[in-house]
Amino acid sequence: MLLTLTTTHHPATDLGHLLVKHPDRVQSFDLPTGAAHVFYPEADEARCTAALLVEVDPLKLGGGRGRRQSSAPEGFTLGQYVNDRPYAASSLLSSALAKVFRSALRGESRDRPELAATAIPLTVRVPVLRCRGGADLAVRVFAPLGWTVTATPIPLDEAYPEWGDSRYVDLTLSGTLRLADALNHLYVLLPVLDDAKHYWVAPDEVDKLLRAGSGWLAGHPERALIIRRYLAHRRALAGAALARLTALRPDDEPPTDDSVDPAADGAGTTAAHRAPLAVLRREAVLTALRDSGARRVLDLGCGGGALLTALVADRRFTEVVGVDVADRSLALAARRLRLDRLPERQRERIRLRQSALTYRDDRLRGYDAAVLMEVVEHLDPPRLPALQDAVFGHARPGTVVVTTPNVEYNVRYEGLGPGRFRHADHRFEWTRAEFAAWVERVAATHGYTATITGVGDADPEVGTPTQMAVLTRDDRNEETDR
Template identity: 50%
Template sequence: MLLTISTTNQPATDLGYLLHKHPDKCQSFPLSFGKAHIFYPEASETLCTAALLLDINPIKLVRGRGATLEHYVTDRPYVASSFLSVAMSHVFSTAMGGRCKDKPELVQTPIPLTAKMSVVPCWGGEEILRELFEPLGYTVIAENHQLDEKFPEWGNSKYYTVELANTIPLSELLSHLYVLIPVLDDEKHYWVGEDEVEKLLRHGEGWLNTHPAKEKITSRYLKRRGNLTRQALAQLAETDNFDPDAIALAQTEEEIAIEKPLSLNKQRMLTVVDTLKANNVKQIIDMGCGEGTLLRYLLKELCFDKIAGVDVSYRALEIAKERIDKLHLPRNQWEKLQIFQGALTYQDKRFKNYDAVTLIEVIEHLDLPRLSSLERVIFEFSHPKLVIVTTPNIEYNIKFENLSAGKLRHKDHRFEWTRVEFETWANLVAEKFGYTVSFQPIGDIDMEVGSPTQMALFKQN
């Protein structure tokens, strides 16, 4: 059974990084039912194709089961089935998990992908192929095979050669195939228990709960076991109205509402812009740019030559682009701007070659153990001449009348620091990475609790 995955995203050979399989090598992996072979029929800058050839040993399938001759006569070695899903989870586990050490910026990047399977059993014909894949954005090309070309009167078989094309992250393609191949076959070669519900929910995260055929997918994936199907559908129902990006945006609006009486957000932005101008900065990347508030202030200034915004949330970046569109900027200003998705705790070559990095109300959204990864990405890997960090001053929270005692300003904040805690952290970072640091309050200053926002300005030694 042969599965190929191709991309024209240049350089196309980056597919090898995403799959963690080198294009120059042919690799084999033993499985309990045979072997999986990985090789690249094509590996150029413009087109790269990775092939997974599954060599199933039919004797291994039935050994020790008191098998008769009819058990050895099977289509399993030649068609896409749950055997292929198991092989994919074994040889592409890192890619399916959305991890790539060498090219982390590609993990969540939609790229043009085409998957082709030589023979797929489809109980329900071409109609179910389209029912399953088209709602996920795929272009589906299906070629049905006759039962026997010598006897066309016998009609068509349930077998198809299938080509699926979409522009999505590779991990999403692999998850879709992992779940939907056994659904098309309507069979699994192993016992289905409660652990299969967990697998379905894990690989279906982010798409299955909104799929119009989720009931059919769930039932077939779980071999029509009613109790497991009901259990899985109940858990999917709990996530029907759960949109993490929407919740994050709502929480951000809540934080803005808390600080609104002070016009604190505007004061922050103006202070950051003035600081960048005072330090003669020309190229700036706003990391954790969210919905693009700072970007809009920066774009109004003619003194900046290059402006970039990066955030982990696609939804936030879409809103940023929509809001910037409404500024009706002249073309020369638009050409200065680049917005892209990325994780701030992983090295990314797109973070390099900027005079300044801004982290505006970002660090408090990270778990404390992950701060060290962010520090290395910013101060060691990107290493700009200037870094601006702002964060809430928790001491000032008692001044907000609409914030309950002991509560943080944003439900996603992992922490909020006192002035001493922030200065201690900043001084340690400056010493470790060869910077000097100074501090500036933002907002009205109270003699006892200080200002609502605290800012650190890091400069290269």
């Protein structure tokens, strides 16, 4: 089985430092089920590709002491030797990743510590992956994590197209992520898509899952499926993992994607799976901040730190401050950012502050920009004037970016009947006219000029799922004009 990892970061050969594998050498490693080899098909400053090739020994795979083969059909004596395990990406490849790239999985690099903490352009290809659920499932599990996913079904026989597709896909992932995040996604999700494990799943697998899923699994829209499959459908282990994962996430932390409440009946088979709204929203906010020229940015109501991670990865933002009222949210954000592992120079750019957004806080004054991403709808309407005064009247950042759900779009989600909001913690959801009126009032009261746009696929009748406003302080505009 084969996996390739490519970057165009300059110089691209820094990939060798991150993986701790020299591009000029082929390195081999013994595995309990065979051997793994790391080599570089291409390596120059413009483009570098690392390949992991795993050779599986069927005798080792079938002869391990105490091992139970989940892939062998019951009653088929040779099933432990005659199967697709040596050829298709599975938990065997996942285990090889954990052994061969151990320090990279932890986000550690002695030679390039700052690069290890930085998102870089990556392309991952797994040419043969068993995907129980088809290509659509591959998109559903990887796309919400920031990947552009191409999953091409492999035909049973190219000479006989009428036979249809096999259960395998050729998977390509492209995105700008930290290498550690990319490897942890693969470590968890390759066996999830295969829906089988080559070893007996014990209780310690829960710890492995939560460790590798730190910072992304709690808010994943397919969280339940991922947990269930990773733990080989062992109900007790899956229940324990879900309970521990829920305990890590504060009740008052806004969900990663408010597209629709997971508890809504029938929710889940919607456009949110086809287009990862959380990723689109985050990219729209980042684009607005970049266009504003901001260098020092506040993430107000930062929750678990999804936006903070993206802000820190962009070097043009010289100071990034996450603000939340819940200390548990800030602890989760610190864990997601891996503050205890970041180099000192990188850590100096980041601040986490506990503060209520409905009270004036002098520590938040003087910043170039602030973000209220999916925050205002979590406040009771009578508290909105206090937020407006604290943010727009007192802190007065040069630019404020606000996103909130468009309630008119809710009719496009299955399971959301009349009067139901996208998440149980939402106190209200605005129509486009209501949002525009609020933005106009805030801008007129506090001296801002506003522009309203949408995020996500636009529906001709009900608009986009998310609405976004960019408010720019008028006196800053006048200074720029002068």
